[in-house]
Amino acid sequence: MPTQEAQKHAFVAPVKSYDLNEWQRGYESLKQEFDYWIDDVEGQIPPELNGTLFRNGPGLLDINGQRIHHPFDGDGMIVRVTFQNGRAHFCNRFVRTTGYLEEQQAGKILYRGVFGTKKPGGWLNNAFDFKLKNIANTNVIYWGNKLLALWEAAEPYRLDPYTLETLGQEYFDGILSEGEAFGAHPRFDPHSKLDGGAPCLVNFSIKPGLSTTITIFELSPAGKVVRKHACTVPGFAFIHDFAITPNYCILFQNPVTFNPIPFVLGMRGAAECIKFQSQRPTRIIIIPRQPKQKQIKILETYCGFVFHHANAFEQDREIIIDSICYKSLPEVEPESDFRKVNFDALDPGQIWRFHLNLQNHTVQQQLLESRHCEFPNLHPQKVGHSYRYIYVAAASASHGSAPLQAFLKIDLHSGKQQFWSAAPHGFVGEPVFVPRSNAQQEDDGWILALVYDGANHRSDVVILDARELHQGPIARLHLKHHIPYGLHGNFTSEVFLPRN
Numbered sequence: 001m002p003t004q005e006a007q008k009h010a011f012v013a014p015v016k017s018y019d020l021n022e023w024q025r026g027y028e029s030l031k032q033e034f035d036y037w038i039d040d041v042e043g044q045i046p047p048e049l050n051g052t053l054f055r056n057g058p059g060l061l062d063i064n065g066q067r068i069h070h071p072f073d074g075d076g077m078i079v080r081v082t083f084q085n086g087r088a089h090f091c092n093r094f095v096r097t098t099g100y101l102e103e104q105q106a107g108k109i110l111y112r113g114v115f116g117t118k119k120p121g122g123w124l125n126n127a128f129d130f131k132l133k134n135i136a137n138t139n140v141i142y143w144g145n146k147l148l149a150l151w152e153a154a155e156p157y158r159l160d161p162y163t164l165e166t167l168g169q170e171y172f173d174g175i176l177s178e179g180e181a182f183g184a185h186p187r188f189d190p191h192s193k194l195d196g197g198a199p200c201l202v203n204f205s206i207k208p209g210l211s212t213t214i215t216i217f218e219l220s221p222a223g224k225v226v227r228k229h230a231c232t233v234p235g236f237a238f239i240h241d242f243a244i245t246p247n248y249c250i251l252f253q254n255p256v257t258f259n260p261i262p263f264v265l266g267m268r269g270a271a272e273c274i275k276f277q278s279q280r281p282t283r284i285i286i287i288p289r290q291p292k293q294k295q296i297k298i299l300e301t302y303c304g305f306v307f308h309h310a311n312a313f314e315q316d317r318e319i320i321i322d323s324i325c326y327k328s329l330p331e332v333e334p335e336s337d338f339r340k341v342n343f344d345a346l347d348p349g350q351i352w353r354f355h356l357n358l359q360n361h362t363v364q365q366q367l368l369e370s371r372h373c374e375f376p377n378l379h380p381q382k383v384g385h386s387y388r389y390i391y392v393a394a395a396s397a398s399h400g401s402a403p404l405q406a407f408l409k410i411d412l413h414s415g416k417q418q419f420w421s422a423a424p425h426g427f428v429g430e431p432v433f434v435p436r437s438n439a440q441q442e443d444d445g446w447i448l449a450l451v452y453d454g455a456n457h458r459s460d461v462v463i464l465d466a467r468e469l470h471q472g473p474i475a476r477l478h479l480k481h482h483i484p485y486g487l488h489g490n491f492t493s494e495v496f497l498p499r500n
């Protein structure tokens, strides 16, 4: 019998909210393409919810059995869920990029991936091959009557919103050149000050090197590029997302270095050559949206690594920006298997608020939420403006890193929270807030999301009432199959269904 002292020090493993094997199966490829009305529904689809949810993400985690090294290298697959009069229709299609078509025809990996996927044949067969495969897998937007699949290192691919047929690359009337980057995280300004209050799509692109060129694009509701201007900042930059206010674009230049040699020699993917520098500050780059105002500001702070921002707004002489920060960024190792990730060894993504003082160039920061979370979302009319509610996908446990299994709503005014967890078998994707038409309150609407059901190896589309998020889904739409964990998407009030 153990002594009292031994009992006191006995290690008690915390009960995990998930089973790693179940989580892993959410990363199986979905090779089939479907098109059907969803009949297996628990609860009720609100009849006043009409429109289309588009979502993008890696659909293939292998090419004919050859595993890709990281999900971020997976070919983009568009998921479309259309809501009409209390019913919902499902459709998924791969973006038929040049690389996708070539590899499907060859039945093997033909391209190196940014996140470490290698062609068969070892490093000798990969060295000095700098061909980039545009995988179009990160986001999908409907803007200017065009459905566009986005990947941050190359031009968008355009699809037919009715059939999801790939129509080819999009160059915006020659504004983009072949292979030119167009970011995967555009922001939709609901009332652009520079356009008399009309909506505007704002995006950026990065051309990294010893110094980095940042290009800002602004598109009218008709999809025309109305402003495009560039600036150069010192140093290498890895910037995935940004935020906007009526007057500014704000980008966080993460503290990283890039050593190209293992990439050149075929031993690592480009992203595997990025090294996080914990001792160095993050540089916050503030670019005026008005192209005539050339003066950019760069502020510094220590905040770890940032992939995603929730929102930003101007208040007095400050810009306030809410971002998800990781204390460190683990390197993607060439021999590692992402399916065997040790979540306990990772830092959680936590929401921080930054006050950027434009007068004295200081930064103040405060922790808003310590629970691990990702994929922030908000009311689309509040983008760039003071807002009250933030929605995120979150870990089920309040501490540490873990798969995303829950949704969290934070009232930024009162600090109150609502929380619903799909654990132990559910693994959630990005929550998309859809306002109810004619709503008076900021949270009067729904949260739409995909949830992988690990117990049944299939996915659900869930609908939650955003006012009562803690009550859980008001409808669960059971799909006939699973959908691999995805990335980003958007809702449009237009109803896209197959043409008869």
Ligand SMILES: [Fe+2]
Residues within 6 Å of the ligand: 185, 240, 241, 307, 308, 487, 488
């Ligand atoms: Fe993202």
